[in-house]
Amino acid sequence: MNIGIIGTGYVGLVTGACFAAKDNTVVCMDSATDKIDTLQRGVIPFSEPELATLVQSNIAQNRLTFTTSLPSVVRHAEILFIAAGTPASLDRAADMSSIDNIIAQLAHIGDMGQKVIVMKSTVPMGTTYKISQQLRHDYVASNPEFLREGRAVHDFFAPDRIVIGADNPSVATTLARLYAPFLEGDAQLFQVSILSAELSKYAANAMLAVRISFANELAHLCEAYGASFAEVKAVMGSDMRIGHQFLSCGIGYGGSCFPKDMHAIIHLARAVEQEMSICSAAQRVNDRQIDRFVHRIRNYFADGLKNKRIAVWGVAFKPGTDDTRSSPSVAIMRQLLDEKAMVVAHDPVAFAHSSGDPITQHITVATSAYDACVDADALLIHTEWDEYRDMDMARVRNMMRRPVIFDGRNLYREKSTALDGFDYFCIGEPIAAECSHTASREPT
Ligand SMILES: NC(=O)c1ccc[n+]([C@@H]2O[C@H](COP(=O)([O-])OP(=O)(O)OC[C@H]3O[C@@H](n4cnc5c(N)ncnc54)[C@H](O)[C@@H]3O)[C@@H](O)[C@H]2O)c1
Known part of the structure; x- marks a missing residue:
């Protein structure tokens, strides 16, 4: 045809x-x-x-x-x-x-x-x-x-x-x-019908986004009670009615579809005097996820983020793409820049095309994940690219000025031996004793 x-x-x-x-x-x-x-x-x-x-x-x-x-x-x-x-x-x-x-x-x-x-x-x-x-x-x-x-x-x-x-x-x-x-x-x-087809796309994206926000909110509860989100998720996901997909906690959903489609479905409901209240709540949870992550980083440093050199692994909103539209990584970097931190970011593909995110004008782009860590005061993991899973963490630690990792995708959650000598924070797990002196209440 x-x-x-x-x-x-x-x-x-x-x-x-x-x-x-x-x-x-x-x-x-x-x-x-x-x-x-x-x-x-x-x-x-x-x-x-x-x-x-x-x-x-x-x-x-x-x-x-x-x-x-x-x-x-x-x-x-x-x-x-x-x-x-x-x-x-x-x-x-x-x-x-x-x-x-x-x-x-x-x-x-x-x-x-x-x-x-x-x-x-x-x-x-x-x-x-x-x-x-x-x-x-x-x-x-x-x-x-x-x-x-x-x-x-x-x-x-x-x-x-x-x-x-x-x-x-x-x-x-x-x-x-x-x-x-x-x-x-x-x-x-x-x-x-035409109307069902149009709505089915919004419905599917909204459902997936809601699951992610549910996981993130549950992760906060796990942290507050000292439970492990990974363990709770394994139990919950084994129920055939629930399953494991789209139930990972982290720095939230992003990309060119979920955020704008959530806005759109909420708007479309209001236009006919209905409410998608679960979607509105999921959106709030997603926005808060970024604030909580930044709060945790800010809180770690007694003297604030000004002039801190922050290494970032991952800018794309998810692995496999260079798309940075509404990427949580970009939102976090913006907040760090607002607080006068210096951001050095690496991503395997996100910087390859000249039409990259405007944030690239305000950060340093590292040519390798290791280079990003030179003299860094903290390492943030934002995108779960495979290449970040098996890094030589002893080498990373030796390069950093201050060995602390804020893992927004729980990539190293199970790799405790690789994390010797690091302060390590992930999401939804009990905060390690050696780090707990820095923990304080997070934004609600
Ligand atoms: N990206 C995804 O993963 C995905 C998945 C499913 C559905 N969608 C939906 O598909 C649609 C397109 O998404 P996308 O990610 O491909 O967008 P995109 O921004 O990558 O591409 C849209 C293209 O349309 C072009 N365009 C704009 N105005 C035009 C005009 N007047 N004449 C001709 N071309 C014009 C733009 O130049 C651009 O190249 C959106 O509605 C999106 O929600 C996207």
Whole structure:
């Protein structure tokens, strides 16, 4: 089939490359000229495992091309996917300006014939209907995306589920045909109403975020009573009804989806005089998680954080990606900078692309995890990259001015022998006796 993608970011590029790999002819369009220039040279403007090879091989086989021209992608496509960003706006509702802009341009182009217009972005309930009305076009569908950054190509080829929200049966059939090659494993196909499809994406992200905040709140209770979160979680997660996934405590959730989708679902509920009170609470817990972590660090130093040299391992919001959007690591570094600490950060990929987070202008970027620790007054672990799991901690200790670790991901929780000579703080575990003299009440 001839596929067009409007908005070639994480989701649009993965979607385009994976459809191309299944013998479709795909044109990916984006308004960012530099991004399209880069992609036309076969270079991926962000880090995502397997994606570069997939893009390059499909370019070579003439199944994948890139353009900045909306009319040309429309001309090409039988099915047009919209995958532009929907970040949080100032009032924290979904910012629909990119989508609105695309729809206005499509309206200007005119009659879409029988082209199927598919909303892949995460959008408020009712958006797909609104588009149908604005374009006076019945061939529309909602097809939310559930890929995870860092495993995006894998997830697209082997999804847990594919959701097609379409009222028009011919649209549903066309999309089911397009997705048939992706349904060969255990994937479930859900053909649902447009509104259910739109809401299912927010519901899934909200549920996962709530679980993380539940784990974090439970971790505080464990610390207060001297219980071990790891032990409690092992018991709790062994219940088949609960399971172990998304129940890790740490510095909280981040990334380009959970925080803004939590804001959006809360906002969407209010718009119809409902309340997502559990989501609001989960959000508060998540924000507090950062404050508690920084409080613990601040509290360790009798003379404050000013001029302290703080080493940070991990800036991306999770391992496997260079994405630093709403990363807890960035939020923590901002607080440390506000208190005049000097931050030296390392991340295996987050600094690789020039479009990195603006915080890079205010910190020192270390070329290796060891280099970050030279003369450091503290080491903070923010992202659970594999390479941080098996570091030579004796070497790290000798490099540091003051051997203390604040482990925001509990990477070294079970490695007590590697931690000889360190003060070590993780999350959700009893505070070690040698560190307890520094412990004080944390913000509630
Ligand atoms: N990133 C994820 O892991 C993920 C997963 C599932 C769903 N989603 C959802 O998918 C959507 C896209 O997310 P993303 O992470 O790919 O965003 P992104 O910011 O990486 O990409 C969006 C792209 O849209 C382009 N764009 C903006 N306005 C445009 C216009 N008028 N015309 C053409 N292109 C335009 C931007 O230049 C950008 O390249 C969001 O709604 C997001 O919530 C994201």
